[in-house]
Amino acid sequence: MLKPDKLSLNIPDTTKPRVVIIGGGFGGINLARKLSEKHFQVVMFDRQNYHGFWPLLYQVATAGLEPDSIAEPLRKMFGSDDYGDFYFRLVKVTGINPDARTVDTLIGELPYDFLVVATGTKINYFGNDQIKKYAFPLKQIPHALNLRSQMLQAFEQANMTSDPEIRQSLMNFVIVGGGPTGVELAGALAEMKKHVLPTDYPGMDFTQMNIFLIEGMDRVLPPMSVEASEKTHKYLSELGIIIKLNTLVEAYDGEIVILKGGEQIKTNTLIWAAGVSGAVIGGLPEECVERGRYLVNEFNQVKGYDNIFAIGDVALMKTPEFPKGHPGVAQPAIQQGKLLAKNLKRLVLKQPLEPFKYFDKGSLAIIGRNRAVADLPNNIHLGGFFAWVIWLFVHIMYLIGFRNKLVVLSNWIYKFFTYENGTRLIIRPFIRKGDRVSQDFINKYNTD
Structure with a gap:
């Protein structure tokens, strides 16, 4: 196994705006799928090389399904010619430097033009x-x-x-x-x-x-x-x-x-x-975070920044309908990812941004046969x-x-x-x- 100092991110330079996405969950993959290679270079970081369908995780635990039936390799998802300027790196992100506009990882840093945090949640043991x-x-x-x-x-x-x-x-x-x-x-x-x-x-x-x-x-x-x-x-x-x-x-x-x-x-x-809490990353000011999630506006921009975004469970967007933020399920992340792809293109074209409006498709739970x-x-x-x-x-x-x-x-x-x-x-x-x-x-x- 190579030591970190013997590795590098190996991302080619580009004249396009570079979008760095941290996280390959529902929000991250839907954003990446909608970004055109003609407009952006897209780089995705994640600590696992697959996208998992977590609503069925309990069936893996109870021997109903094998893990590979609820997961898909990220490289396979973005391996076609349609994603020619997409780069995935299996690496842990250690911090964000908003002043230098860089993302820090265990094997080096990478400059970004637009940064999207889609890290989801982590387990909350409430300090026990x-x-x-x-x-x-x-x-x-x-x-x-x-x-x-x-x-x-x-x-x-x-x-x-x-x-x-x-x-x-x-x-x-x-x-x-x-x-x-x-x-x-x-x-x-x-x-x-x-x-x-x-x-x-x-x-x-x-x-x-x-x-x-x-x-x-x-x-x-x-x-x-x-x-x-x-x-x-x-x-x-x-x-x-x-x-x-x-x-x-x-x-x-x-x-x-x-x-x-x-x-x-x-x-x-x-x-x-x-319980869970947002998987926030160090580097942004404390006033950007509330109850373990990034405070974002109606365009998913993190408070105080116009080029840093958060989507999905790690984002806290307060609205009259959702004063405590949107529910921690897949649909908000999917819808925010798709809309953010449109808004990033609008930013590059200097067009007004479209605010996020959540369409609640409902909630489901199964209790046996x-x-x-x-x-x-x-x-x-x-x-x-x-x-x-x-x-x-x-x-x-x-x-x-x-x-x-x-x-x-x-x-x-x-x-x-x-x-x-x-x-x-x-x-x-x-x-x-x-x-x-x-x-x-x-x-x-x-x-x-």
Whole structure:
């Protein structure tokens, strides 16, 4: 592996305006796709070489899909002649220098004419370092693979232990956060408990498996309508999920969850889906950032700058309809990316910019087979099978790449008729630091 000082960004000089995009998420790729090579040189930085469809990440974690079915290589997406002046670099951005108009990376700096920050969000542990150390996040593909290995190892260990206390701890799963990620993950686990695991482990009593969903607010799915929350609560209860509302987690040491108020739950698996904050980059003044997001105007320009933009989850655009900013879902990022491409061309042509107006296409969440909720435009709220069909259609439509659409659709059809999660493989055993039970299991039952 070459040292950083032996590497360089290797971006050719250009007479065109250079647009540097930090982040290959929904906002970044939609912006890059709409920028014409005739007008700009486009450079994209990201710490991973693929675009991931994160709404389906929980299905990777629960062995429903393989990671390559929800991800597409960025180089493949921009490899055609239509993107001849596009350059991708797999590198971490370390800072922004607005005075020099440069972006700093681990292997050098690059001047920009226009800079777009589309870094999305990062996990928010609310300052609790102990939870950060022992909990399982679900924000990236490696997180999903770690969680998958952890859960499958827990079942294998529970099947072989004679200690009822350890077995119960292994079969308790605690999900913190009742938003879409937490709700969908809880539903997928409940489906596995009912249809998959009893066949895999015929000697185990899965009535002892507990799935806890802990939410700090007074209802699940707080971002959605009250109608959607009530239906979701009903669906989760029907699946046997233990829901604890108005409840906060104070501590977790890898074995015991301590809730505010003193209640304790023994578990080897705590999944953290409780919150995110904007993945801001150092270098811009503090007054540009509020609540972990860049303050932007109606053109997505960062406060105080006419050539630095932020789009998607990392941008905080306050409007009368959205005084706390737009929701942290894909649609604002997609729409802002497309509009910003038009506005950058307008800037070069010295034309007036078009303000951003968010078109809310609605929100969806799935809670197992034939169960979903949908908040659609015109105050339409749906639940049950019809909402489930809409959820399936929308997620297939927004997947990147024809192959991914085909693979995911075929997996879902197969699973619908067979109740099978077909990827229950422990390919890389996961051992969390300090996890005595997992370490003992690997030492005793694995061989070189």
